[in-house]
Amino acid sequence: MKTSSPGSLKTDIQDRDLCINCGACTELCPYFKSYKGKIAMIFNCTLGQGKCFAHCPKAEVDLDELSLFFHQKPYDGHPLGHFKSIHVSRAGETMARVLFQNGGTVSSLISCALNNGVIDHAILTDKNGILPEPRLVNTTEDTLHCATSKYLAAPTLGELNKAMQNKLSNIGLVGTPCQMIAAALTRMNPMNQDGFKDPVSLSIGLFCTWALDTRKFMTFISSKMEIRDIKRMDIPPPPAGIAVIEKDREIINIPLEDIRPLILEGCSVCPDMTAEFSDISVGTFEDNPEWNTLIIRTEKGEQLVEDACKKGYLTLSDLPEKSLDHLLSGAGMKKKKAILKAGTEGLMNTLDNSKPAVLRMPESLIKTITK
Numbered sequence: 001m002k003t004s005s006p007g008s009l010k011t012d013i014q015d016r017d018l019c020i021n022c023g024a025c026t027e028l029c030p031y032f033k034s035y036k037g038k039i040a041m042i043f044n045c046t047l048g049q050g051k052c053f054a055h056c057p058k059a060e061v062d063l064d065e066l067s068l069f070f071h072q073k074p075y076d077g078h079p080l081g082h083f084k085s086i087h088v089s090r091a092g093e094t095m096a097r098v099l100f101q102n103g104g105t106v107s108s109l110i111s112c113a114l115n116n117g118v119i120d121h122a123i124l125t126d127k128n129g130i131l132p133e134p135r136l137v138n139t140t141e142d143t144l145h146c147a148t149s150k151y152l153a154a155p156t157l158g159e160l161n162k163a164m165q166n167k168l169s170n171i172g173l174v175g176t177p178c179q180m181i182a183a184a185l186t187r188m189n190p191m192n193q194d195g196f197k198d199p200v201s202l203s204i205g206l207f208c209t210w211a212l213d214t215r216k217f218m219t220f221i222s223s224k225m226e227i228r229d230i231k232r233m234d235i236p237p238p239p240a241g242i243a244v245i246e247k248d249r250e251i252i253n254i255p256l257e258d259i260r261p262l263i264l265e266g267c268s269v270c271p272d273m274t275a276e277f278s279d280i281s282v283g284t285f286e287d288n289p290e291w292n293t294l295i296i297r298t299e300k301g302e303q304l305v306e307d308a309c310k311k312g313y314l315t316l317s318d319l320p321e322k323s324l325d326h327l328l329s330g331a332g333m334k335k336k337k338a339i340l341k342a343g344t345e346g347l348m349n350t351l352d353n354s355k356p357a358v359l360r361m362p363e364s365l366i367k368t369i370t371k
């Protein structure tokens with residue numbers, strides 16, 4: 001299992017522009033801080049090994065080790081990861097109709113889990129102006145307040161570290177695939193901390209192709225409008241090809257080609273589109289964005305979905321075969337591109353200590369995935 005020093009986190013991840021601001025290295029010590037979309041090491045740390053490196057989703061992630069821990073099965077390179085079943089879903093009649101990103105499946109499942117004692121707290125991502133802001137919530141009302149996607153990378157995992165320091169347990173966590181990888185690494189207790197108890201009882205992952213670099217986005221958008229006037233941002237599914245920015249009484253469409261240069265570098269070596277290391281994964285149902293695509297991966301996830309349907313929190317339907325083909329192709333393409341890129345940049349399975357790998361996986365799988 002990987003462990004290395006906080007200094008390596010700076011040289012290997014931050015200085016190589018691989019950091020995706022997930023927050024997994026923050027709120028552990030006074031040294032790493034997230035500020036306006038960037039993580040900075042504000043003092044030099046001389047520890048030989050640190051949780052900050054061990055929990056980082058861009059530092060030597062061994063997908064086979066992670067899969068054995070999370071799914072009790074080896075990593076097999078399937079485009080969608082290990083799963084039990086796939087459906088389409090949306091908020092049921094018990095849920096208030098507020099502005100969700102898509103069908104409100106994530107908010108409905110978290111509300112159901114909180115109201116039925118499956119979890120005592122949830123770590124979600126709210127916003128402050130246009131900046132995403134992690135938030136610990138305990139009620140449906142606060143869960144609904146955090147609804148909708150924020151397309152800027154969020155330091156959500158810092159809130160998990162804070163919760164662990166405050167000895168909170170039975171937590172539900174919602175996050176993007178890289179955040180789910182960081183959470184799974186944290187839950188493996190890689191530093192063998194005495195008395196460690198897994199604080200997470202439920203993980204809900206979001207599909208994600210990429211997130212935007214906050215600083216680059218702010219520079220870009222401030223040349224077009226006052227940032228404080230932005231109310232919401234949406235990236236509708238293909239073939240729209242636009243980002244939609246909502247202001248008070250105006251909607252502005254920006255071509256995705258203009259947005260692509262603002263994507264975080266670290267996203268280009270992420271092989272996971274559907275948050276493979278979570279109990280349940282949720283994305284946009286591209287045929288009808290008022291619904292979600294829902295992947296159930298674990299027994300815990302299966303039980304929660306069953307309960308949520310029975311209690312009116314969720315409505316479930318079948319995923320049409322052609323939509324499944326489309327999903328497989330999108331997720332497979334992201335995996336292939338990321339693995340090819342990591343390979344060409346010397347970031348896959350390298351043994352050179354001066355240039356550590358981002359990812360590790362069996363060589364035979366690399367051939368299958370990239371053929």
Ligand SMILES: Cc1cc2nc3c(=O)[nH]c(=O)nc-3n(C[C@H](O)[C@H](O)[C@H](O)COP(=O)(O)OP(=O)(O)OC[C@H]3O[C@@H](n4cnc5c(N)ncnc54)[C@H](O)[C@@H]3O)c2cc1C
Pocket residue numbers: 099100101102103104105106107108123124125126132146147148149150151152153154156174175176179206207208209210211212282283284285292
């Ligand atoms: C950066 C990003 C990229 C995405 N890319 C895709 C994609 O390519 N394809 C696709 O199908 N779906 C994508 N999604 C997921 C999609 O936008 C919806 O989140 C998902 O369909 C759930 O919809 P919902 O109506 O159930 O969510 P809601 O009920 O509205 O809840 C949304 C939840 O997302 C959480 N959240 C919001 N922003 C963030 C963030 N930045 N980091 C962590 N958590 C956050 C909130 O805590 C909230 O609980 C992306 C989401 C994000 C945040």
